[in-house]
Amino acid sequence: GNSVTQMEGPVTLSEEAFLTINCTYTATGYPSLFWYVQYPGEGLQLLLKATKADDKGSNKGFEATYRKETTSFHLEKGSVQVSDSAVYFCALSNDYKLSFGAGTTVTVRA
Amino acid sequence: NAGVTQTPKFQVLKTGQSMTLQCAQDMNHEYMSWYRQDPGMGLRLIHYSVGAGITDQGEVPNGYNVSRSTTEDFPLRLLSAAPSQTSVYFCASSSIAPTGELFFGEGSRLTVL
Numbered sequence: 001g002n003s004v005t006q007m008e009g010p011v012t013l014s015e016e017a018f019l020t021i022n023c024t025y026t027a028t029g030y031p032s033l034f035w036y037v038q039y040p041g042e043g044l045q046l047l048l049k050a051t052k053a054d055d056k057g058s059n060k061g062f063e064a065t066y067r068k069e070t071t072s073f074h075l076e077k078g079s080v081q082v083s084d085s086a087v088y089f090c091a092l093s094n095d096y097k098l099s100f101g102a103g104t105t106v107t108v109r110a
Numbered sequence: 111n112a113g114v115t116q117t118p119k120f121q122v123l124k125t126g127q128s129m130t131l132q133c134a135q136d137m138n139h140e141y142m143s144w145y146r147q148d149p150g151m152g153l154r155l156i157h158y159s160v161g162a163g164i165t166d167q168g169e170v171p172n173g174y175n176v177s178r179s180t181t182e183d184f185p186l187r188l189l190s191a192a193p194s195q196t197s198v199y200f201c202a203s204s205s206i207a208p209t210g211e212l213f214f215g216e217g218s219r220l221t222v223l
Contacts, residue, residue: 004152036212043114043200043214044153089152096141096160097168098212100152
């Protein structure tokens, strides 16, 4: 079946630090991969996506590259801000079902 | 811009009671789904629908029923609530199954005593 494993948190960083959240997956076929973000008290929002191997998704300074050889989709941002504090979810889509990782809580301190 | 609307936002039930979580979307999306979010477990798919009249089970369907009589609405029913169903529930919709962007509601927090 499909599964997503992401780095456990919580992660606490200072402003302007480099952020990376690891995500690996198990799936049959050729899934699409996503990062969703959840701000406090809100539903999830799509942050970025990649639909095939070697695609790079990017948005708001965040990037992730679909690596089929390592079955990974790690999220990175070069310089975080306090407003990036949120819970980040890695997800994959296969056969009309979206499977999520457990989520990583990121706190950025000023 | 309504998007995906869930009601109620908060609900407390006693064990054995029944209730329906409502979900409505105004984006004419064919695909709709229900997730539950529990600490340390991410989101788990309960049921989904690829169009009016079509529903299917997700990862954790036991104890929940759904129906899809219209494109806009996708209610989730708990027939006999149990404490294990205490969770935050999210409804989400998409125009192109889940390969496109999923749009989420704000969530419904359910407590079963």
